[in-house]
Amino acid sequence: MRVLGIDPGLTRCGYGVIDAGTGRSASLVDVGVIRSEAGGAIDTRLLAISRGLSEVVERHAPDAVAIERVFAQNNLPTVMGTAQVTGVAIVIAAERGIPVALHTPSEVKAAVTGSGRADKAQIQRVMMKVLGMSALPQPADAADALAIALTHLWRGRGPVRLDASGAARTSAQSVWAEAERAARRKRDRSNTVW
Amino acid sequence: MRVLGIDPGLTRCGYGVIDAGTGRSASLVDVGVIRSEAGGAIDTRLLAISRGLSEVVERHAPDAVAIERVFAQNNLPTVMGTAQVTGVAIVIAAERGIPVALHTPSEVKAAVTGSGRADKAQIQRVMMKVLGMSALPQPADAADALAIALTHLWRGRGPVRLDASGAARTSAQSVWAEAERAARRKRDRSNTVW
Numbered sequence: 001m002r003v004l005g006i007d008p009g010l011t012r013c014g015y016g017v018i019d020a021g022t023g024r025s026a027s028l029v030d031v032g033v034i035r036s037e038a039g040g041a042i043d044t045r046l047l048a049i050s051r052g053l054s055e056v057v058e059r060h061a062p063d064a065v066a067i068e069r070v071f072a073q074n075n076l077p078t079v080m081g082t083a084q085v086t087g088v089a090i091v092i093a094a095e096r097g098i099p100v101a102l103h104t105p106s107e108v109k110a111a112v113t114g115s116g117r118a119d120k121a122q123i124q125r126v127m128m129k130v131l132g133m134s135a136l137p138q139p140a141d142a143a144d145a146l147a148i149a150l151t152h153l154w155r156g157r158g159p160v161r162l163d164a165s166g167a168a169r170t171s172a173q174s175v176w177a178e179a180e181r182a183a184r185r186k187r188d189r190s191n192t193v194w
Numbered sequence: 195m196r197v198l199g200i201d202p203g204l205t206r207c208g209y210g211v212i213d214a215g216t217g218r219s220a221s222l223v224d225v226g227v228i229r230s231e232a233g234g235a236i237d238t239r240l241l242a243i244s245r246g247l248s249e250v251v252e253r254h255a256p257d258a259v260a261i262e263r264v265f266a267q268n269n270l271p272t273v274m275g276t277a278q279v280t281g282v283a284i285v286i287a288a289e290r291g292i293p294v295a296l297h298t299p300s301e302v303k304a305a306v307t308g309s310g311r312a313d314k315a316q317i318q319r320v321m322m323k324v325l326g327m328s329a330l331p332q333p334a335d336a337a338d339a340l341a342i343a344l345t346h347l348w349r350g351r352g353p354v355r356l357d358a359s360g361a362a363r364t365s366a367q368s369v370w371a372e373a374e375r376a377a378r379r380k381r382d383r384s385n386t387v388w
Contacts, residue, residue, distance in 0.1 A: 042296070046281055047288040072266060072273045079266045080277045087240055087278025088285050094241040102236070 002029065004062035005149025006053070006089050007141045008070070010081035011038050013049050013089075014141030017060045018131065018149045026153060028131045029060060031142050042084075050088045057092055065093040066152035068144065069102035069183070103151045106179040111151040116179055123147050196223065198256035199343025200247070200283050201335045202264070204275035205232050207243050207283075208335030211254045212325065212343045220347060222325045223254060225336050236278075244282045251286055259287040260346035262338065263296035263377070297345045300373040305345040310373055317341050 007014035017029035034052030036045035057065070067089055070082050086102075093100045103111075109118040112126050124136055127147055136143045201208035211223035228246030230239035251259070261283055264276050280296075287294045297305075303312040306320050318330055321341055330337045 041294075043284050043288040043294040046284050050285045050289075070274070080264070080280075083274045083277030084281025084284065086274075087281035090237050090240050090278065091244045091282050091285075094237040095244075100235075100237040 001064070001153065002060065002062045003149040003152045004057065004060060004065045005145040005147070005152065006065065006067045007144040007148060008067055008082050008085040008089060009141060010036060010045055010049065010078065010085055012139060012141045013053065013085055014139075014143070014145035015053070015056050016137075016142060016146030016149050017056070017062060018146065018153065020153050024130065024154070026130055026150065028133065028146070030056070031137045031146055033139060033142050042081075046084060046088060049085055050092065053089055053092050057096065057098070062098060064099050064101065064152060065089065066101045066103055066148050068108075068148050069104045071104075101152055101155075103148055103155070104179065104183045106182055107155065108147050108151045110179040111154045111157070112147060126150075195258070195347065196254065196256045197343040197346045198251065198254060198259045199339040199341070199346065200259065200261045201338040201342060202261055202276050202279040202283060203335060204230060204239055204243065204272065204279055206333060206335045207247065207279055208333075208337070208339035209247070209250050210331075210336060210340030210343045211250070211256060212340065212347065214347050218324065218348070220324055220344065222327065222340070224250070225331045225340055227333060227335050236275075239275075240278060240282060243279055244286065247283055247286050251290065251292070256292060258293050258295065258346060259283070260295045260297055260342050262302075262342050263298045265298075295346055295349075297342055297349070298373065298377045300376055301349065302341050302345045304373040305348045305351070306341060320344075 001020040003018055003020070005014075005016045005018070013034045014032075015034065016031040018026045019029055020026055034049055034056075036048040067086055070079060070086065072079060072083075090100050106116055109123065110116050112118070113122045115122075124143060124147075127133070127143070127150060128136060130150065131146065137146065195214040197212055197214070199210045199212070207228045208226075209228065210225040212220045213223055214220055228243055228250075230242040261280055264273060264280065266273065266277075284294050300310055303317065304310050306312070307316050309316075318337060318341075321327070321337070321344060322330060324344065325340065331340065
């Protein structure tokens, strides 16, 4: 099972490819960002991101594509560009018959650390350990894309137990279920299309 | 000059194709909507819209594609799906080297009627007259797409003068310029990517 994770963005679109190993092991295949010129025309920029993502998909032939889900009420200055890139990424996968999933930041926390209140540093420690990295990939968009790919592999399962204890498994599944419910409520309230 | 106007949407994506004639005349080439199932998965839905739009572009080979610009702070329930469709439409045009423009609803009012305060009925009356239609195309998304195409043809020019008087021309150009300035202010404030 090979997963391509995407942190969608118009200026920097992060991508990370991982292969599932036995149990909770996973290996890093590729990670990076596709950029477009901040001052450029929107068609030139989206085309650059589209071509870069298509090339990554062709090169690595993932079994699934997982994309960070952004909500309109986040109301970041870049939310429309992020949504446009998300649409482009979804179609690139769908044209090739590759299943697509969208995961919220809460789902990433729940899947990777087993806690919906985990901070970024905790997520990053798990990722570095599991993927055998001595430093995080830069920029942050690249690391975030890897976390989304790992979330897709581990969704609905317990957290990785770096200390070899399985005690928190049931609790972690509850955290995931709650993150999913929260995403569903948010979507139903604000965004009928997802 | 042939323009494809798009009213982006995930459930109903309106499109309208018009050819410019001499002066302010224009002729209707095609109008319709591409639909996707409201309950379907996002990848299936976006792929359906993408294929439908690609087919329209291949069939009519427009010289320009004009898309309604939606802002994040509109905060409609469907804004993220609309932005995703916009991204897909922009890439479909850009891949074929067709120039893309985004026009706001205020720009449509200014270009078609010469007044930034025009209501929908006024826009529709001008459209029906210019394109020689005895009734508006249904659903509304299809008519809106035609208005966006007409806006692209007439942007920055005076309004169509159905009464053959040219008196309001300079004033209409001011209305357009103000609509453009308003769009730029809104964009700078809320959305750095457009």
